[in-house]
Amino acid sequence: MDLKVRHITKQYRSKTVLEDIGFDVGPHELVSIVGPSGVGKTTLLKIIAGLETADTGTVHFSDPPTQHHPVIIVFQDYVLFPSMTVRENIGFGLQAQRMGKDKIDRQVDRMLDYFQIADKGDHYPAQLSAGQQQRVAIARAMIVNPAVLLLDEPFANLDRNLKMETARFIRRTQQAFGIPTISVTHDLEEAFSMSDRIGVLLDGRLRQFDTPKAVYFNSVSPQVARFLGPVNAIPRNLFPIFRVPESETDAHLARPENLTITADAQGPGRIAEKTFAGHYTAYTVTIQDNAYTVYSQADQFTPGQRVALRLKPY
Numbered sequence: 506m507d508l509k510v511r512h513i514t515k516q517y518r519s520k521t522v523l524e525d526i527g528f529d530v531g532p533h534e535l536v537s538i539v540g541p542s543g544v545g546k547t548t549l550l551k552i553i554a555g556l557e558t559a560d561t562g563t564v565h566f567s568d569p570p571t572q573h574h575p576v577i578i579v580f581q582d583y584v585l586f587p588s589m590t591v592r593e594n595i596g597f598g599l600q601a602q603r604m605g606k607d608k609i610d611r612q613v614d615r616m617l618d619y620f621q622i623a624d625k626g627d628h629y630p631a632q633l634s635a636g637q638q639q640r641v642a643i644a645r646a647m648i649v650n651p652a653v654l655l656l657d658e659p660f661a662n663l664d665r666n667l668k669m670e671t672a673r674f675i676r677r678t679q680q681a682f683g684i685p686t687i688s689v690t691h692d693l694e695e696a697f698s699m700s701d702r703i704g705v706l707l708d709g710r711l712r713q714f715d716t717p718k719a720v721y722f723n724s725v726s727p728q729v730a731r732f733l734g735p736v737n738a739i740p741r742n743l744f745p746i747f748r749v750p751e752s753e754t755d756a757h758l759a760r761p762e763n764l765t766i767t768a769d770a771q772g773p774g775r776i777a778e779k780t781f782a783g784h785y786t787a788y789t790v791t792i793q794d795n796a797y798t799v800y801s802q803a804d805q806f807t808p809g810q811r812v813a814l815r816l817k818p819y
């Protein structure tokens with residue numbers, strides 16, 4: 506099963522929200538669409554789910570969804586039915602398909618085991634932690650064998666540790682069940698950690714669609730690069746001292762982890778600031794009145810010290 510999104514355009518009251526959006530999602534693939542708040546991520550997801558109509562464009566499923574193989578969308582507040590137990594919540598979709606009780610029970614048991622909430626089957630949602638509620642919501646989505654799984658800000662309500670754990674869990678589950686999945690989020694860490702490919706939506710357009718590493722280290726524009734994290738623009742006249750390969754661009758974009766510092770008493774740079782950041786040290790280095798951010802494993806450089814900066818290939 507794969508999914509092709511082609512030339513999607515959407516306006517609300519003559520304001521263009523989405524313009525000519527196109528991408529593919531392969532079988533077993535998890536794609537994240539990232540972008541700032543209000544850029545149209547939820548609108549795009551709703552169009553793919555058929556809950557909203559596009560002005561132009563198409564969404565093509567290689568294996569068209571059916572009642573027994575539906576497109577499932579999980580919204581950020583993952584509303585569980587508060588007066589139903591966890592078992593009843595998870596089995597709800599199968600009951601709606603009029604499956605027999607024994608069969609539903611067996612499938613719900615499998616889900617409870619897989620999602621490691623077997624001891625919570627008879628609890629009500631209010632008795633669960635946010636992470637457990639999240640698992641119930643995903644289990645409820647997975648049990649109906651969805652053709653495509655759509656996640657809208659899946660971890661918005663979780664703290665950082667739980668978020669990363671849940672991201673890995675969703676990744677494993679989606680692969681184990683072989684379900685093409687699209688997640689929309691403004692949380693970059695989450696998108697980088699679980700996606701096969703990432704689409705960057707800025708000003709209504711999909712500016713880049715590629716692997717996490719490629720969008721991060723090889724951003725197609727300064728706008729995309731800045732949205733994805735801190736970036737240094739090295740001006741053309743400084744290419745030789747940074748050892749940037751010759752090219753036609755006016756400035757080379759380098760992530761802080763793409764620069765290395767070496768001690769050099771005659772070097773063009775000076776350490777202006779040093780900050781401990783856990784698994785690396787963040788330095789601000791000035792060269793000709795420009796400041797560059799460098800993340801380094803080396804912590805021996807001190808403010809005021811003269812240094813050289815070099816581009817390191819990734």
Ligand SMILES: Nc1ncnc2c1ncn2[C@@H]1O[C@H](COP(=O)(O)OP(=O)(O)OP(=O)(O)O)[C@@H](O)[C@H]1O
Nearest residue numbers: 517518522540541542543544545546547548549691
């Ligand atoms: N039904 C609607 N009628 C009119 N405008 C709408 C409607 N739905 C969304 N919009 C507008 O379309 C734009 C995109 O909204 P959308 O919810 O898709 O953004 P988003 O990227 O998901 O935002 P967030 O990250 O904050 O959830 C916003 O400006 C929003 O106000």
